[in-house]
């Protein structure tokens with residue numbers, strides 16, 4: 001029997017766009033996962049702390065503010081600090097408005113995959129299920 | 135059941151987790167909750183240790199209809215508790231979808247302050263289909279928090295279905311939250327809710343109907359002359375932190391009353407009975423149904439039932455006799 005997958009859907013930074021976050025939260029739920037929604041305007045430090053306390057398998061950040069190159073590497077850094085390891089056992093995903101040319105930089109900084117507007121949520125769910133790190 | 139780790143790794147891990155519990159490492163507590171929640175066979179050792187370490191925390195249950203402001207209140211209670219220098223763990227339970235088993239746990243949206251405070255720990259739980267109430271492992275998870283040594287453990291649960299009765303079984307003190315101007319007004323107080331609450335809170339006191347709500351509630355509580363402890367009614371505006379220090383004071387008064395009158399032990403043993411009940415029910419129901427499914431008996435009796443050849447109570451007796459009595463020896 002499979003254990004239940006837990007996901008933190010996080011909204012880092014000063015960004016009020018929450019539709020995308022809610023859409024993917026519902027998709028994860030409908031796929032049988034337990035989704036913890038952080039609420040708006042969270043710092044990377046807060047998101048990392050939440051991820052540890054909730055013991056999630058996935059940290060999924062939705063960001064449409066343009067500040068992804070600053071915030072997302074910081075989320076990864078904080079996760080490593082909170083968990084006391086360089087080898088994260090959580091999958092780090094991002095989505096929202098992230099230009100294609102930034103994806104490489106984000107991936108080099110610990111983000112596992114990036115999903116843009118119009119992505120089929122079923123694809124996101126499938127990717128998540130097959131790429132869990134524990 | 136827990137398929138995430140290879141066996142040897144788990145053994146290594148749960149020693150670490152137990153050590154984590156003892157040394158108050160939050161990742162250790164977080165992982166321990168996961169193992170217990172997943173019904174992992176390896177949770178046994180962790181629980182053994184946790185039940186040995188428990189006994190310090192004041193366990194407060196917080197219940198009330200959706201939207202009355204429980205999570206907002208939790209946020210300001212955390213503040214009031216921390217102001218005194220005490221530590222606090224929060225367990226927030228929301229229902230799982232009965233169809234997919236998934237859940238959206240949104241209580242953190244309202245619990246905004248002190249997220250990174252080292253003396254605060256917050257965990258969201260899904261009820262995982264257990265009678266629409268608390269998660270069936272809630273008792274054990276409260277004990278993990280207690281073992282971790284929090285001064286207070288707050289358990290927020292949606293006041294629908296079975297959950298307020300469930301929380302009553304596990305908490306030392308039960309806070310019932312109401313709000314004026316909601317569809318289910320004080321007028322329509324659910325049967326039984328007056329007996330469950332040790333402290334009542336009329337939240338959203340910034341609403342014009344709040345005083346009337348308090349008056350009605352107090353009148354209803356006044357009708358019962360049997361109280362050893364007459365539950366106080368406190369007005370709060372959780373979104374502004376108003377009345378929350380007083381509310382915490384009333385909760386403490388109630389706990390002190392229990393202690394002075396030797397009633398705290400009663401509540402603690404009530405929580406043990408609840409945990410026993412949950413475990414017995416879980417294990418026996420799971421075992422009987424699994425075995426009956428595997429050997430085809432379940433299909434057989436379902437056919438008989440649909441043909442009107444027997445009735446559920448008779449089948450239940452038969453299944454209990456068949457699978458439970460033979461169980462003991464092969465499950466060591």
Ligand code: B12
Pocket residue numbers: 014015016017018019020021023024059060061062063064065066093094095096097115116117118119120121124
């Ligand atoms: C609706 C909208 C708003 C609404 C937001 C309502 C709300 N509560 O969400 C309102 C009107 C409030 C708004 C305001 C603003 N907006 Co606006 N807004 C949009 C708009 C038109 C659509 C966004 C949306 O909801 N899409 C629908 C959802 C479902 O799609 P999505 O978020 O992209 O999510 C999908 C994927 O990206 C992915 N996904 C998303 N998150 C995640 C996370 C993970 C982990 C994964 C796996 C996948 C994933 O899955 C989803 C489903 O496919 C976009 C333009 C656009 N076409 O995207 C601009 C846009 C995002 N807004 C923009 C701007 C600038 C603003 C304002 C600053 C405008 C202003 N000057 O005031 C303000 C800022 C508000 C704030 N506080 O942050 C810019 C951002 C520019 C940038 N980042 O470089 C955009 C791109 C418009 C533009 N072309 O300029 N906005």
Ligand SMILES: Nc1nc2c(ncn2[C@@H]2O[C@H](COP(=O)(O)OP(=O)(O)O)[C@@H](O)[C@H]2O)c(=O)[nH]1
Pocket residue numbers: 198199200201202203204205206207244337338339340341370371372373374
């Ligand atoms: N006016 C007012 N609104 C409040 C108060 N407390 C909470 N709320 C709001 O009520 C809504 C539900 O609150 P929440 O804490 O999520 O309720 P819960 O479902 O019982 O946990 C939110 O929009 C809160 O901001 C209060 O004292 N006054």
Ligand SMILES: [Mg+2]
Pocket residue numbers: 204205206240241290
């Ligand atoms: Mg709530």
